[in-house]
Amino acid sequence: MEPQTYRNVSTKSEMVTELRELAEGAEDIYAFQGPREFVPELADALEAAHDRGVLVLLLLADEDPESLTGQSYPATAVRQWNPQGPVVTSAMVDYVSGFVTDAQFDDYGGDGRALAYHDRYFGGMHLTSLILNYWREGREVFTADPKPLPREYESFYHAVIDTAKHLRDDRDLYARVCGRRKRNDEPETITGPVVNVRQNIIYPITNSMPSENSLFLETDGGQISIGGPSSELEDLRAEDVELFEGSVVNS
Template sequence: MDDSTLRDRLEQLGLSEKEVDTYLSILSSGEATASEIADDTGVSKRYVYSISESLEDRGFVEVNDHVVPTTIRARPPEEVIDALTDRLEEMSGALDSRYSASAREPQQFDVIKSRVTVIKRLTEYIRNAEREIMLSVPQQYLPEISEELGAAVDRGVLVMLVVSSADNLRSDDASGLASVVRSWDQPMPIMLTVDAQFGLVSPAEMVTRTNSDQRAIAFVQQQLVPVLSGSFLGNYWLMATEVAVTDPAPLPATYHDFRHAVLQATLHLRADHDIHVSADVRAVQADDDTTTIEGTVVETKQGLVEPETNSYPIEHTLVVDIGDRTVSLGGSGSFLEDYETDAVTLSLAE
């Protein structure tokens, strides 16, 4: 390490420029008087005493004021480094605690400049997903997050995955990574939404190259994330080709993500299963109290699996026969259907 870098590192430890000059002078001589150090550094002897006391408090030197004249001796560097390491380790628990607390309260918008941070944020969001993941990533990067995606599927998260810049992606390669996997041979941005709350958009180069000067944006805003989801479904999902689809899940099951309920109802209907639905619903665009609807799913309108049966990319609907009429159910915030709901229970009709 050259002198310039050494000085920078010492200043990063909190030493001022004059403290660095004084400390390096003491190191070079091993032990010296205040007068000798003052002559070497060009500062007053009084200032040398003041700096030496500060360096002693930090563990860099020892001041021997029991002799005349007073001498200042450098502590062996390995002892200094050991002392600094011990102090950092003492801080570790407190720093981790504060970092964890701040991580649970992410900023609404965060401009990300480094590849490492993009990868960390992608992994963190996927690991913490509880209901739904929409994700597009280049095939080159897929192996780095395959374990996290598989774990999300195993814990019941709806995972919709587009693999971009794909070269002959086979169903066996994609099996278990997502509920539905599509591939596209064209490049596209990395896009991620999680639980309709967290979002991230990044140029693909930020994870496929180590020296990219591009920037990514992560955000936490329930009003904005659905806009990104709509773009994902309306622009990119439709352009990609279906590669793999999960098997129908065991029922009964309750789904708090409505698209997941629509996917499972679709898969079971295509397997010739009769599906019963129960849900607490509210009339769309009305302030009425909730009511319980029970009936048989007779149709789904969806764009999650091929062939699509919806009229609009955001349309995901359960059409339910409730005995005296047929009604349509949508998720929270729906406006195309008769009713909206926050949770749906599907079961096999007896």
Template sequence: MAEDSRLTKTMTGAQDDPALRDELSVFGLSDTEIDTYLALLSLGEAPTRAVAEEADVTQRAVYGIAERLERRGLVRVKEHASPTTISALPPKEAIANLSSRLEALTPSLEERFEQTTTEAPEIQIIKSRETVLKRLRNALSEAETEALVAIPDHVYPEIEAELRAAVDRGVLVFLLLGETVDPDDDTRDFTGVADVVRSWDASIPFLYTVDNEAAMIGDPHVLSMQHNDKEAVTISQPHLTSSVLGMYLSAYWPVSTIRHVTEPDSLPASYDWFREAVLQAFLHWEAGHDFWADIVTESGAELSGKVSDVRQAFVEPSTNDFTLETSLHLETDDGEVSVGGPGAFIEDYRAEAVTLRFE
């Protein structure tokens, strides 16, 4: 392919070439993985210490990065050598490996494309504050797995009961409050209202998304008490809802202030919603617990292993390498594997169900 040829040629360029780094990131490589891979292209075969110095990462990190690069078909790790050495595969061979993985997705993607209909997405414009508030309350009351809500702080008392009821039903709830007078005020108790609450003193667009199936987004002042001409738009197409959710989690969520984080669940605990499993795994990880995960994947394969890493940006500190990365890493009998949720394409597996447990 022309893209492959162009990238193969540029892979012999300088390590700081921004165009080269951008093209490698398209294949899902993080900044540290790109640094390490480019270092290996310059060094040829080298021990881990030399790679660490060239890439400006820790030697310990090099081992994990090398394993991930090897799984992508970019490098070869000689673990039986003393010391362990790593070498980059020839660029043409590496690009061929990446291309084959992308081409393997073609049948599934084409099948999904052919199943789409010509029906227009169900989108409605709403101008009434009462209707917007009623839709929000109904959405929270009908939520089964997850709800993300972003509202002006003054609206919070009007939906607090629905938020509590959703949490009581086991719904994963993320709440973002805008226009807060004091975003650092820690005297308010949000226990039982949401799993994670964040706030910001700025005005933010009003939003809710529920179960990745329905969403509403609008001007922040659509919920103002006084009459105005502001609007909100409802969306009932899953792919559009996911896009709206992703925009908020990447643009508004990280810059707000943490106000409340739920306590870790007692283990063992099982989860059908992957983001909830990742959040709970991170809470146990931060608490210093050693714990294991049993995962049923989309393909039906079953994975079990000690949780070795959790990538997320729901709570601080963020541990993801790139925007919206949400994954679990397990130490299995076959080595470390990465697991993402539905639609994941960088991780090794996609999870259907997750059970977290102590050994």
């Protein structure tokens, strides 16, 4: 079993260092919520993560949504959040590592209320809580353009978000998906036009259930639903996704 570790973060400078190191080590997803003042401190690490294909989600606390619009960010998607109480600052990386505190950055006195962790079970709950409890309450202020196609994704989450962006711009998409059938866990590769996407990250949010992030492909055998590697509802659990624009998938 993967080791689980927890440790207190004692100073404000250690907070920033922890958040930067999490971004620098991210391979799949970096999800952050907290005051907008953190962004300049983390900008270069976030930009580098985004450039290497990490899905970077920023939920920034600010009472004035207009102050966050009309500018670009080192991120895949950014939402503005107007908390009704103390601001929670947290980051989750690759579903396994993260940082969380309800202490306020400007007056943090090292009282043990800031925690860095490495725990796959807690990391999964952390991301679910951020998306379901906070992200949907935010207002979208920025989404980055998706990378040019064709493109191969190891991160199913990132493939879903880029698909939603391409479909939002009325592009015709095809996909090749390698994964395993839910019913028998047998490996399978399917190819076909992308006819729908359901997701809960960018506008318009289209999921029919709280944690649903799914692609739908039309095949000779009918429509196939595709979820992530641990999905329980969709027909196919994706391991790799390749997206193409146009009506023909390249060989």
